[in-house]
Amino acid sequence: MTGTLPPQDDSLRAARERFVALWGQMGSTWGIPRTMAQVHALLFVRGEAMNTDEVMEGLGISRGNASMTLRRLVDWGIVSRVHRRGDRKEYFLAEQDVWKMFRTILAQRKKREIEPLLDALADCRLDRTTGRKRKVDQASAAIESHNDRLQDLLVAMRAIDSICDRFSGPGGKGLEIAVKLLDRAS
Amino acid sequence: MTGTLPPQDDSLRAARERFVALWGQMGSTWGIPRTMAQVHALLFVRGEAMNTDEVMEGLGISRGNASMTLRRLVDWGIVSRVHRRGDRKEYFLAEQDVWKMFRTILAQRKKREIEPLLDALADCRLDRTTGRKRKVDQASAAIESHNDRLQDLLVAMRAIDSICDRFSGPGGKGLEIAVKLLDRAS
DNA sequence: GGGTTGTTTCAGAAATATTTGAAAATCGCC
DNA sequence: GGCGATTTTCAAATATTTCTGAAACAACCC
DSSP states (O other): OOSSOOGGGHHHHHHHHHHHHHHHHHHHHTTSOHHHHHHHHHHHHHOSOEEHHHHHHHHTOOHHHHHHHHHHHHHHTSEEEEEOTTOOSEEEEEOOOHHHHHHHHHHHHIIIIIHHHHHHHHTTOOOTTSSOBTBOHHHHHHHHHHHHHHHHHHHHHHHHHHHHHHHHOSSSOHHHHHHHHHHHOO | OOSSOOGGGHHHHHHHHHHHHHHHHHHHHTTSOHHHHHHHHHHHHHOSOEEHHHHHHHHTOOHHHHHHHHHHHHHHTSEEEEEOTTOOSEEEEEOOOHHHHHHHHHHHHIIIIIHHHHHHHHTTOOOTTSSOSSSOHHHHHHHHHHHHHHHHHHHHHHHHHHHHHHHHOSSSOHHHHHHHHHHHOO
16 A cells, blocks of 8 residues: 555655656657657556546546546556455556557557558559550659658558567567567578 | 649548547547647648648637647657748648657657656655654554555566666667567567 | 446537638749 | 758648547446
8 A cells, every 4th residue: 555655755655746747748749649758658657557636636537537548548558457355446457568568559550550551651642544545654653652652651661560569479478579689680 | 733633632621630630539539639639640640741820720720829839749759840942931840650750759758757756756755764763663564555555556667667778769660579579479 | 116336328519630712921033 | 141942940830639527338246
């Protein structure tokens, strides 16, 4: 129970706050709502399950916001719901294994953002069959180079997509292994 | 000169617009201002140098916005300034090598966002020397586990940082090589 | 069923981030 | 060293995202 700390431990409180602020800011740089990153940071840095009220209190946010945000974190899979016997409230616990956490985040962002992009990107290419026949050479050259460019991009994105696969699993230790592998390779 | 196309080539125009919109949206998901991503997309998909007015016209944005955004892209290093003899205007050309482009983006984000984070993260740890002596065991345990958690996170982030190094250079082909390497490894 | 506790939803409010546009600065040239 | 052309800057306006709070909903217990 870290909830009530000796008064001399303002330093711990302060350090936690610094971390929450830092993580929140980093999140918003990478397109994650500041509050979502902060809630995650709070749960992570405390290392114990907290209920909605404690999160609200700890960050000074509204119930609605806390509820939505916690749900989102659970959906992502980096926070889990926990129940305590004899308590009707729901508690939330952040994944404590940081490698697992990063793998999960990577997998989620791949699934939600990269995969759909691949399809959409493919649809930005054109087939050359539109114009009737000759005389459209200039246009047809433009179309060809357009397609080439998009094809290059698509190939690269597919490669990145498959890097994400390697890193994020499925064998549990993806990211860690990749780190070692890449460190070894000159 | 793709500027003026035969009328039947609305399909090319449309495909370009689709790509610009797509890339813009993807950018904003990853924390890059939509317009910045759109300007980049426009330059990339055209494959030729454009001046500020053409960009403004092409995306329907203001001069100020175009100017700021183009500068930012040049600062990032994925767009370069080009001058045409006999023309006082500045032209802008997007990097056409997609691998090089991704490497540059990665290197930039690492430098701007990950590196500073490492330092800040280190500052979220506490030294145990604060409390007087005994009697603070409970608090001291809390501090210790706080430090452990942050240490884990820091170690992981450092590893990610060094993955970025591998990928983004320095030998020119970082990302491409990494892709192959990881694909080979079972 | 009705009372109590806890959770979710969502329209409007607030906070943030982005964009505009016009003035100021810079540049190249004569 | 002054002039038109071009680029940059930045305060104010706008757009977008995020947050609030109160009402609706759900679960549990008696």
